[in-house]
Amino acid sequence: MSLSALAINCTLKASPAESSCELMLRKVLRALEQEGCTGELLRAVDYNIKPGVYSDEGDGDEWPPIRRKILDADIFVLGTPIWLGHPSSICQRVLERLDAFLGETDAEGRLVSYGRVAAVAVVGNEDGAHHVTAELFQGLNDVGFTLPASASTYWTGEAMQKTDFKDLDETPATVQQATQGLARNCVHLARLLKQAQYPGS
Template sequence: MKAIVLNCTLKPSPHPSNTEALARVVIAELRQRGVETELVRIVDHDIRPGVESDMGEGDAWPAVRERVLAAEILVVATPTWLGRPSSVAQRVLERMDAMLSETDDQGRPVAYNRVAGVVVTGNEDGAHHVITEIHGALGDIGYTAPGQAWTYWHLGPGPGPDYLDDERGHEFSARSARIMAANLVGTAKALAERPLEAPPG
């Protein structure tokens, strides 16, 4: 089983990423459960704006998309800015919009029988809103979201320290990350054993 984590931080490598730090807790648990896992920092790639799978020469999305579709588990990790997902996360979702009309050789949407989770960090509130937005979009595309397939770290309303700068709340976030990983793997295994069929029509 494979998983891919898309880190939608605004910070290019090698800058430290609070979102990546929490995502790595999920990655560690996935690997502990035998899942081959990779991490992609989206801002390091030239992902062109648009709603097609390939926006032409120089567009890095087709290669990332190929890795996304090779994985049974997708995790979208994003910081919160102004109570919303990052612009990078929004671009990923916009590019994935093309998957709505793409089907496999059995006529199923290409995202069927794959599961998705969300990681959110930020020094302002809005985590549940961000989780809801991303899970809603991925559900439209065809991903299955298990219960509690998320983890987040926020200290509440207003600005404050970052995840890497403050130990408060880490225990909750780490426990949620482990639960998230377990639920993602369990649901992915269930779908592998009894896959969803092509929608009627």
């Protein structure tokens, strides 16, 4: 059975600039090829992908043919670098355009994306701790907590190693500083709120 894959590189760098994400995706496609799947690689920033959440955002939008390639492929691989603990802005735009699938069904009433496999490839110089923090911040804020400035502390070890935070001989100075800042700002804000609570409904 022949299979096809489409990989989209969401680097911020236009071609022909070198891209770590592109190298990673080429390795993914090479591995897929070894398993009998042919692949194609696109660099999203090279196209005029207009902002929006529809499959076609009008004149000049180059997303529709990319969308068609995604739906024609059996496997979709989305690759992004990490920037400030998040996927790239280009990746976010691709995801927003994929949102249109939620309103598109086939003759059987299934989403048009059904039956296709997806995978993700990520490169970056951190393990995503900032992203995790952002996720938690949003959840806490949703349920009513107030977040002071610098309300996080974290430690990330060397990639692919087994050392845990508990295995360190001493806490790194940067972690100590972040922890102290967290405590200081939390106490400050708690005092302010105790003196001037939020207004009631």
